[in-house]
Amino acid sequence: MKHRISILFYIRKSKMTKDKLAPIYMRITVNGQRLEYSIQRYVAVARWGAAAGRVKGSGAEGRLLNAYLDALTNKVHQQEREMMQDGKIITFDSFREKWLGITERPRMLMEIFQQHNDQMAALVGKEFSPGTLERYNTSMAHTKAFLQWKHGIADIDIKRLNYELIYDYEFWLKTQRSCSHNTAIKYISNFRKVVNICIKKGWLQKDPFLGFKMSKHEIERDFLTEEELQAIASKDFEIDRLNQVRDIFIFSCFTGLAYADVQKLKRSEIGPGIDGERWIFTSRQKTEARSRIPLLPYAVAIIEKYKDHPACIQSDRVLPVLSNQKMNAYLKEIADVCKIRKLLTFHIARHTFATTVTLSNGVPIESVSKMLGHKNLKTTQHYAKILDRKVSDDMKLLREKFNSDKKSNSTFKTA
Template sequence: MKTNFSLLFYLKKPKNYLKGAVPVYLRITVDGKPVEMSASRKCEPELWNTKAGHMIGTKEDAKTLNSYLDKMKAGVTAAHTALCVEDAEISAEGVKCKYLDKAEKAHTIMEAIKIHNKNMAALVEKEDYAEGTLRRFKVLEKHVKEYLLFKYQTGDLNVRNIDHEFIDGFDFYLHTSKDNDTNTASKHLKNLGKIVRICLRNKWIITDPFFGYKLKSKLVQREYLTAEELQNIAGKKYSTARLTQVRDFFLFSCYTGLSYADVQKLKQTDIRIGIDGEKWLFSYRKKTGTPLAVPLIPVAADILERYKDHPFCVNQNRALPISSNQKMNEYLVEIAALSGIVKTLGNRIAKRTFATTVTLLNGVPIESVSKMMGHTNIRTTQLYAKMLDERVSSDMAPLRQIFASI
C-alpha cells in the first residue's frame, strides 16, 4: 500500500523556556497523521538549522549529533520499508513501534463494542441514555460475534480488517441468517458505524471503512389512529379498572405526543400554567434531553385531573399511575379488540396519532408540532406529514372547485 511518508527533526522548547539546550524530537508523518518521538539528544536553538533538521557547524559535537540523527533517520526509514514489504497497514504509530521493536497494540471490533456498551450502561444509570438504546447495541454485539464465527471462524477481529467487504457481508448475514428487513439491518449497520467512528477518534484505525458506504432504507407505511378510532377507544366502557387506566394512559400519549418513558417520569409538578394562562406540560424527552412544552388540550387535562388523588400519584409525585411497558402492551391488545381497532396499539402509534390526527390535520403548523414532540430536527416531523392523504385532500379541495368552473 502506497503511503505519504516523511520525517522531520525539530527542537521542542519547554514552557517558560529562557535559554540553554533543548530536546531534539523526530516527527514521523504518514498520510498526514503525525507521531513524535524523542531523539534523546539536545541542541542549542541558535546552533540549529530548522530547514535541514541538523546542528550547524563542523566541530566534533555537531558532527557527532548529526551522525546520530542520520543513523536514527535511516533506522526509521528502514522500519517503514519493512512494513511495506510485509504488506502491513502502515501508520505513523506503527512505524515508530517497528523502529523501537515494539508490537503496536492491536485493537479488535468486539473490544470496541464491549467498551462502548460498558460506558453506555453507566450513562443509562445516570439517565443520559434510554435503556432501549443500550439494548440495541447489545443486540449488535451479539450479531457481530455470531457473524465472526459464521464468516471467519473466530471470536474477534482486528478493527483494521473492517472494510466494505466486511460491511457487505454483515449486511447479507443480517438479511439471511437473522431474517432482518432492510430498515432493521440498516439500523444495525448505523450502530456499527458509530463504533467504528469511535475507533477512528481513538486512532485505532486511520481510515473510516464506512466512508462512501450508502445505507439502504425502504419507505414504511406507519399507522396512526383516525379521529373515529380515537373516539371509539375514548367512548368505550371497560369492565375493569386496569383496562380503563391503561386506556387513559394511551389516550394521554395520543393527545400530548409523549413517549412511554416520558409519561412514566412525568410529575404533578411538571403541569404548570403557561404563557396563555392555561395548563401546560413542561418536561424533557428522556431519550434526547430535549425540553418539552406542550399546551394541554381539555381531554388530556381531564385525564390528569382524574388521577391527581390516586395513591400512587400522591405518594410518588407522579402525574399518572403507570404499569410496566410489557403489561401496558398486553392490556392494549385487549383494548384494541374490545374497541374494534384492528391496528396494533402502542406508544409509537400514540405519538403518530398526536402528530397527525390531533395536530397536523387540525391545522397546527409543523414547526409547532416539531417543538411539542421534542424533535431535534424538523425532518423527523416531516415524516409524519408525508403520511397525511387526508391533509392533501383538504388542501386540494379549493383547487378542485376552481377548475370545476372552467
C-alpha cells in the same frame, strides 16, 4: 494528517566520564513531543560543534562519528517514509513504538466494542437510557455471532474490516437473524459508531463503510382516525384496568408523549404556559430534547381524574402507568372490544397526535415538531403523514376555485 519531525544531536556536560568525555544524545521531535536518548557515543567538549550538532575537525575518528550521526538521521527519515507508504498516521506514539522496536498490538473489534458499551453503561441515567445500552449490547452480540458464522473467530483485527465484511453482515442479519431491512440497518448503525471511533482515533486509515448504503425503507406508520379515537375515548369498559390503560393511551394521543415520557412525567412538570393555560414542560428520555406541550381539554380531564390516585401520590407522578408490556397487552383487548383491526400499541398514540389530532386540524408541522421534541423537522415528517382527508380538503378548495372560474368565463374547456 500533517506531521512534523526534527532531529537534534547534543552533548550533556553534566554527565561527563572520568576521561572528561561528554555523552552524545539524540533528540527526535515528533509533532512537538520529544524522544531523547543517549547514542552511546562520547566526545571531548572542545571538539563538539553545538550549532552543527557534529564533531569539529577533519580527523578520522571525527569523520567516523559524524558518519554514524548521519546514518541515524537517515534512519529517522527512512522510518518516516515507510510509515507514510504503509498508510500509517505519524504520531509521537506510533513513531516512538516503531523506532524503539515495540511491536504494535493489534486492535480487536470486539474489545473496542465492549469498551464502548462499558463506558455507555457508566453513563446510563446521565447521557444514555437503559434501552440504548440494551440495543448496543444486542448489536455487539449480533456482531460476535456473525464473526463466528462467517470466519469462525470470536474477534477480528479492525484492519481487516472492509466493505465485503459489512455487506455480508447485512446479509447475515436479514437471513440468519430474520431482521427486516430497517432493523438490520439499525444494528449496522450501532456497529458503525464503533468503527467511527477507530477512525477518529487514527487506528483506521480507510472507512470500511465507504460506498455502503445506510438508507432505511420508508414505512407506513399506523395511527388512529378520528372515528377510531372517539370509539376508544367514549367506550366504558367493565374492567377498571382497561379504563385506566385507555385513559393513559388517550392522554398520549392528545399530548404526543411516548410511553417512557408518560411513565416518568412528574406533577412538577405541569405548569402555566405563556398563555396562562396548563402546559407540560419535560424532556424526552430518548433524546433529552425539551418538549413544551399545551394541554388540550381531554388531557386535562385525565390528569384531574387521577390526581388523587394512590400510585400517583406515592410516586409524585401524573398518571399510574403500568409496564409497557402490560399496557400493550391491554391495548390489544381494547382494540378487540372497540372493533379496531389495527395492531394497537402505545406508540400509535404518538403517531395519532402528530396526524389526526394536530396536522389534520391545521397545526403547522413546525409547531408539531417542537411539541414532539424532535431535533430535526424531517423526523416529524416521518411521523406526520398528510392524511387523505387533508388532501381531500385541499382539493375541494381547488375544485371550488375551478368551478368559480368556469362560471366566470374560464379559459379551460372540455372536449
